[in-house]
Amino acid sequence: MSQDRFLLLEPEQVRPGRVPMPPAFAVKAMTSDTEGRFSLLEVVLARPIQRHIHQSADECIYVLEGELGVEFDDRDYTVGKGGFTLLPKGVPHALRPVSTPPPRVLQISSPGGWEHYLEDLFEAGPAVLTDGRLDPAKINPIAAAYDIRYEERP
Template identity: 40%
Template structure:
């Protein structure tokens, strides 16, 4: 290969165990793809939350879209008009500027996928996780500070 040529992109196959696990406030975020893998185009995660856990109170993103797809259990989703409880196969599209949130109001574990486009919001989860690992308590103020860094506001 000539020195100035850039190699052609190659497909990336991820095994089931490949990913970055980030546990934040009772939600296990398993990022299968991050911006580092996709050139910043998108991030892809599988997340799990036990009964009674609030994944995210209603909020709005200014710079990325999120798509939630329920795999197992039930999620109670805030869809801008209120809450709706849904099961496997349901998809919520939360494009930038639309209020959304999720929690597990059911009695069993919920598992879902989330796609972020463009990538970058995985940094929010890394930052919160690092702060907690360093001894910070998860408070509304702490979360608001980190959300602001990623152009996200409570709704």
């Protein structure tokens, strides 16, 4: 019954997951909350997210504060407060903070699963880093389970 899935979160409240998330990744609706249709996170994008492609999920981003840089299909855009972007599956894209402080966004993935991918990354810890930065070659084995692939540049 849909009433059984009602969810109400107070400000600063997050959905608990398998692995604790850093404060920059606040899960508001888990995939299990939406019967798999989507996941919703409030994210502070403090570091760039390298060019990657989602084979199965569309990604939607609504900017709450700041400015977000979006590279989509080899074009660059800046999305400001109140702006929105839909990043359809199958097209390479990258994200980066443009403003100081960094942008705070709502991020929806459909179908869901993004929060579980992040849990797997945080659980892997330093094993996915090279010189303190996320390493696509080390991330890709984890990302593959979620139909995500990061570009590996020499």
